[in-house]
Amino acid sequence: MRAGFERIGRTVSLERAKRSCLDKRAYKSRNEARDFAARNRKKYGETADQPYRCTICGKFHLATRKAKRKTRAKAGRGKGGKR
Ligand SMILES: [Zn+2]
Numbered sequence: 001m002r003a004g005f006e007r008i009g010r011t012v013s014l015e016r017a018k019r020s021c022l023d024k025r026a027y028k029s030r031n032e033a034r035d036f037a038a039r040n041r042k043k044y045g046e047t048a049d050q051p052y053r054c055t056i057c058g059k060f061h062l063a064t065r066k067a068k069r070k071t072r073a074k075a076g077r078g079k080g081g082k083r
Helices: 014-022 030-044
Strands: 050-054 060-063
Touching: 030 050, 030 060
Parallel strands: none
Antiparallel strands: 050 060
16 A cells, blocks of 8 residues: 555645646656656647656656746635635
């Protein structure tokens, strides 16, 4: 059994896990991820996909960075927080 959804000092909710892991494509290695990103770049131009090691499944995913999106709703709007 693998490490579940817990990471150091923090428990990842299932929903979050889905978004950052389960819904994403997993790569066996960083190289593989990078390779894929490189191909993407050729196709789509300026994507800055960063391979990262997933703390949930232990594989690699690509973090797609969209430009200009540094500030994320820090002041919660409404209730219920983020979804
Ligand atoms: Zn994962």
